[in-house]
Amino acid sequence: MQQEERQEWLGVTAPKGFWAGAAAAGIRDGKAERLDVAILYSEQPAVAAGMFTTNRVRSAAVEATEARIREQRRLQAVVVNSGNANACTGEQGTADVLAIQIQAADLFGLEPGDIGVASTGVIGVPLPMDRLSAGIEEAAKKIRDDGGRAFAEAILTTDTYTKEVVRELTVDGQTVRIGGAAKGSGMIHPNMATMLAFLTTDAEVESEALQEALRHAVDASFHCISVDGDTSTNDTVLLLANGMAGNRPLRPDHPDWDRFVEAVTEAAIHLAKAIARDGEGATRLIETRVEGASTDEEARRVAKAVIGSSLVKTAVYGADPNWGRILCAAGYAGSSFDPQNVDIYIGDIAVCRRGGAVPFDEEAARVVLRGDPVPLRVVIGEGSGKAVAWGCDLTERYIEINAHYRT
């Protein structure tokens, strides 16, 4: 397996048979200044796996797409819009999703049930269906087998850059590719999935196995990031496998299964880290590694508490090696450990040993904290459980962005 950096911009269209296109429809405010409608299309029907927000309040798009995947585990196209979440929009929201599916199905000669839908943006405002419909028509005309970058651009909201990934491996002597695109920014504290992420592969994968691969990948990636602790109403991760690589069907007893899952997981981690680094107002990525917990699950809980702590995030922003906040966050993570056995490192610099202060070079620690990413390490001394979680610093800019999001 090797990363092909030069092809990263192909994103979701890197695997065989996946096409994408986008249009500027002015979804947010009527001004068609940026791409905000995107379509992902597969030449062949694709086995589909999905994970969705656990928020009780869910976008109509989440409800519909989850239902489709549960019923048939198969999709051939996905329509995505940014600028409007289609959440808290009642029966109108549900009807609008169906209208999107019908329109896209007509354009591609498919059934409405073959179309997944995802939305992101402001909550509680009905979709501007006239503009969206025009956008879908235009995006459908523009789909290309190298349209991944346009797709990745169109799904962004307050994100500051596109998030794409391409991975490649060999299965049964065939080259298999995994592509992906995601968006994040605010309201990012994924619980089952992140805001929006789309993964594609031309591997042939059995449907149960595909869902299992996605669950594994999401647990180690989107479930390990936080920007602001707010779990969105629209979190959606989709993984589509169209089988065009020509391998024998992948499933857990296939000799290449583990490598496939690993590649999907790596792709998901790549996107999740990009989301964390591009959190609203963030200036850098915080990577917290926890070792020596009693289990991986306990380690993950601690790692997530550390990257979720407002006080840790502001300390990183201020390049302040205030390790007490790291230990404090570990302490309230709900994991049971003896604080007297905890060591903490900022980069390679030990700043806390056995739960207490040690002399260290503060200026050197500040230099690490000013870098990007910022590596933090918490060694608990209970067992062999380990985990990594990713977050970002918390800055004045987050406040500015969110104090006036709608105005």
Next chain:
Amino acid sequence: MQQEERQEWLGVTAPKGFWAGAAAAGIRDGKAERLDVAILYSEQPAVAAGMFTTNRVRSAAVEATEARIREQRRLQAVVVNSGNANACTGEQGTADVLAIQIQAADLFGLEPGDIGVASTGVIGVPLPMDRLSAGIEEAAKKIRDDGGRAFAEAILTTDTYTKEVVRELTVDGQTVRIGGAAKGSGMIHPNMATMLAFLTTDAEVESEALQEALRHAVDASFHCISVDGDTSTNDTVLLLANGMAGNRPLRPDHPDWDRFVEAVTEAAIHLAKAIARDGEGATRLIETRVEGASTDEEARRVAKAVIGSSLVKTAVYGADPNWGRILCAAGYAGSSFDPQNVDIYIGDIAVCRRGGAVPFDEEAARVVLRGDPVPLRVVIGEGSGKAVAWGCDLTERYIEINAHYRT
């Protein structure tokens, strides 16, 4: 029962027989510019109840004071310092707490076990025992029966004002008073108790009953506030009852029991709200009322999610009536309800009905959001469970304060 506003500054010394004093010892940085050591003393031994942080990482003061209360349910004095949390300070921290107890016991002719200790401030730095010891000696000389304000001042860190309360009621024909002082500011997401709060009463109360009254009061007050989601290492709430009012011992079968518990709860709520309003960088108090949940517990979970949401907090700061964020936070609270039955109000203005948008006067809503407190109401439509939680807005100032706390 009536509030006597003019006596609020008496705080912890309002009930009979409680004295307090404070000194400026330069605990934080050697500069004795502000009060930072405080002593609370009762003429008679007081029955003591306490609730403490559930953080795995706990201050040596928390460990010692909790142990004393568990063992004997009795204290006669409490020594408090700000500027240093004495957390993550290992065996030195434990030894320092004992030294404080011994010194204070000598000064007052008590046993070390009669002395409670509480600390707040920076984590991971040993207490400057020379300065602290001088401060304890000076504070002991200065204790007065109206020293509540000095006590309330000395326990502050980044708080911007003192937090005191006085309540009065009649029990068995005797006037009973409840006094209190608290500090909050940052690292406020109490789980068992808040940063530091001290309640006193001259009522005679049986020890089990006193702990029960405190638990009830804390659940409805300090457990219902959040500033930044970080549960401190030092959270401590103490309630001391010295019996000098001359009533028959209060316990659940006493006819005035409910009124006593209610008065203690009101006092605790008063302090908790003051902490929330004075959160680091906050400009106003957010009061979120949840009604119609299936149980009070479910209602509390929703109310706490709403006041804990960074996106709700920034929206209030920006006076943006973005109700979708309120509904989103309710949705991830872990409570089960049907979003289609949820109504949301900003002040008296309905901004969301049955989980969807309704037309409302945006400018009027902005006026409410610019007021203090900011009343939010979420009506769930499941049952009769209700709760209130208090938080504050999130501003650039929070970032400034915490990006450079130690520097």
